[in-house]
Amino acid sequence: MSRIFYAAAGMGAKVQAPALVAKDGFSARYDLDRIRGVFSRPQHKLAGENYVGRVLVLDAAKGGVATAWMLYEMKARGIVPAALVLNAINPIMVQGAALADFTMISGFDQDITQAIASGALVEVDPTAERPFIRVV
Amino acid sequence: MRAGTFGPATQWAIEHQIQVGRYLGAADFVPVSQAHIMADTESLGAAGVEWLERWARLPEAQRRVRVPTITDPRGTDFAAAHRLKHESWMLDLERRAIAAFEALGVLMTDTCINYQTIMAPVRGEHVAYGDTGVVIYCNSVCGARSNFEGGPSALSAGLTGRTPRYGYHLDAHRRATLVVQVAATPRELNDWGALGGIVGRLAGDYWQVPALIGIDRVPGSDEMKHFGAALASYGSVALFHMVGITPEAQRLDDVIPDGDLRTHDVGENDIHAFQAAYAREIDKVDLVVFSAPQLSLVEMRQLAGLLDGRRAEIPLLAVTSPQVKPDADRMGLTARIEAAGGTVLSGMCFYQSYAREMAEANGWKRLATNSAKLTNIIGGYGYRPALLSMEACVAAACAGGRIGA
Numbered sequence: 001m002s003r004i005f006y007a008a009a010g011m012g013a014k015v016q017a018p019a020l021v022a023k024d025g026f027s028a029r030y031d032l033d034r035i036r037g038v039f040s041r042p043q044h045k046l047a048g049e050n051y052v053g054r055v056l057v058l059d060a061a062k063g064g065v066a067t068a069w070m071l072y073e074m075k076a077r078g079i080v081p082a083a084l085v086l087n088a089i090n091p092i093m094v095q096g097a098a099l100a101d102f103t104m105i106s107g108f109d110q111d112i113t114q115a116i117a118s119g120a121l122v123e124v125d126p127t128a129e130r131p132f133i134r135v136v
Numbered sequence: 137m138r139a140g141t142f143g144p145a146t147q148w149a150i151e152h153q154i155q156v157g158r159y160l161g162a163a164d165f166v167p168v169s170q171a172h173i174m175a176d177t178e179s180l181g182a183a184g185v186e187w188l189e190r191w192a193r194l195p196e197a198q199r200r201v202r203v204p205t206i207t208d209p210r211g212t213d214f215a216a217a218h219r220l221k222h223e224s225w226m227l228d229l230e231r232r233a234i235a236a237f238e239a240l241g242v243l244m245t246d247t248c249i250n251y252q253t254i255m256a257p258v259r260g261e262h263v264a265y266g267d268t269g270v271v272i273y274c275n276s277v278c279g280a281r282s283n284f285e286g287g288p289s290a291l292s293a294g295l296t297g298r299t300p301r302y303g304y305h306l307d308a309h310r311r312a313t314l315v316v317q318v319a320a321t322p323r324e325l326n327d328w329g330a331l332g333g334i335v336g337r338l339a340g341d342y343w344q345v346p347a348l349i350g351i352d353r354v355p356g357s358d359e360m361k362h363f364g365a366a367l368a369s370y371g372s373v374a375l376f377h378m379v380g381i382t383p384e385a386q387r388l389d390d391v392i393p394d395g396d397l398r399t400h401d402v403g404e405n406d407i408h409a410f411q412a413a414y415a416r417e418i419d420k421v422d423l424v425v426f427s428a429p430q431l432s433l434v435e436m437r438q439l440a441g442l443l444d445g446r447r448a449e450i451p452l453l454a455v456t457s458p459q460v461k462p463d464a465d466r467m468g469l470t471a472r473i474e475a476a477g478g479t480v481l482s483g484m485c486f487y488q489s490y491a492r493e494m495a496e497a498n499g500w501k502r503l504a505t506n507s508a509k510l511t512n513i514i515g516g517y518g519y520r521p522a523l524l525s526m527e528a529c530v531a532a533a534c535a536g537g538r539i540g541a
Contacts, residue, residue: 009157009159009160011159025372026406029179029407029487029513029516030512030513030516031176031516032516033492033518040516040517040518041515041516042303042515043515044516046480060340060341060342060372061372061511062266062340062341062371062372063268063369063372064174064267064368064369064513065174065266065268065284065285065286065287066174066176066286066488067286068174068181068286068287068288069174069175069179069180069184069286069287070181071286072183072184072187072288073179073180073182073183074182075183075184076181076183077181077183085258085498087220087340088340088341088342088343089518090284090341090342090372091156091160091283091284091286091289091302091303091342092284092286094156094159094160094313095152095285095286096288096291098152098155098159098287099152101287124159131357
């Protein structure tokens with residue numbers, strides 16, 4: 001039986017998709033080429049990686065306020081991650097996920113970027129009584 | 137509001153705020169006196185503009201904000217759009233967004249330096265500000281109380297007149313979580329930005345509150361602006377204290393909870409190394425940008441003075457607010473900057489104005505700036521930035537882009 005990692009909070013729908021994992025931050029404005037669907041900031045550990053349809057497992061929400069609009073815009077075009085899983089969130093990610101009805105969970109009792117392997121098929125369920133991510 | 141008595145826009149807004157507040161542990165709401173919305177169309181996209189227009193079509197009584205609500209920079213300066221090679225679809229999207237906001241009763245101030253130009257909040261005043269630089273300055277320097285409010289949440293606060301009470305609205309979150317001992321007080325604005333970047337990296341996330349000790353003079357508003365903007369950008373930090381300087385930290389004990397805090401030392405070498413890391417391998421740039429945050433009148437005067445009698449041989453963009461621009465025009469600063477080959481832009485910010493498309497249309501790749509915040513952001517848009525002093529940026533512009541010539 002696979003391990004389950006419980007989060008402090010979550011929102012959005014249950015999803016299943018491959019994970020894309022890095023011990024790095026996340027900001028839609030700072031880090032992404034949202035037209036091509038790839039991480040574009042050269043210093044980011046996922047630079048060049050395609051994020052579309054992936055469950056992003058990252059460390060902390062970073063950067064400015066634009067992500068609050070951008071998740072909605074990205075979802076409207078279908079060039080969007082499947083979900084966001086973060087050790088530490090900021091209000092912008094929560095506000096953006098709420099507007100976009102986007103799947104996000106955050107807050108673990110361990111470093112979630114060290115617990116999930118990149119490429120693993122994972123299930124993210126924010127609708128559970130205790131939101132969780134698990135390797136399928 | 138939840139029952140729809142005030143119409144569907146306010147109903148959506150309060151439900152959005154409840155959802156956000158529950159996620160972040162808010163027990164209730166707090167009334168706010170002002171809201172500030174970041175909503176450039178590069179972020180909104182067509183989908184976001186259509187979303188706004190849906191509310192703008194409501195009857196007037198159902199769509200108006202109930203507290204003063206102002207805007208962050210827009211995605212273009214219409215007067216200079218052709219020079220930036222902004223395309224007609226971008227301008228159309230901007231016009232639609234502006235029309236929608238105006239229908240909602242939003243004041244189109246188009247500025248990220250409202251604390252220098254519009255109405256600085258008072259200590260203890262609860263507000264709902266967007267733009268991380270605005271939030272951190274107003275929380276830290278003014279002693280106001282705001283979280284980062286993204287566009288949808290800031291608009292919600294404007295419509296409902298309140299915001300969920302979590303984070304920096306609460307005393308408990310305003311205490312320091314780390315101490316930074318600064319051995320050398322920065323001199324130039326880029327140095328202040330570099331210090332902000334270093335502290336931001338040390339802090340690491342939104343919930344960290346650095347307390348700085350060792351700053352040996354009271355920084356000016358522009359210095360605080362560049363420091364805070366970079367700290368918020370690199371660290372997602374919303375509040376800092378400077379002991380003996382900012383209003384909530386007259387003494388370190390004022391902001392230190394029980395127990396020891398992690399302490400870091402930052403010296404002059406760290407500030408130099410931070411900037412050198414960006415400039416490494418860049419000996420020539422394609423343009424110079426002064427933006428992020430928009431320039432104050434004092435910065436405009438400094439720039440005009442540096443350009444007097446010289447000629448920029450590559451594009452040099454100076455971005456200010458619609459409130460500063462008329463004063464700069466009236467005082468001859470705009471004319472002096474433009475006589476030297478510079479371009480003064482108003483009501484936009486470089487990175488919020490289709491930076492990727494501008495790079496492709498203009499052949500821009502390498503950029504010099506004195507803004508650490510811009511340096512942090514612009515790499516994701518395909519630029520290679522160099523962080524230099526205003527003086528060194530001007531020198532590069534006048535030497536065909538060569539750095540250190």
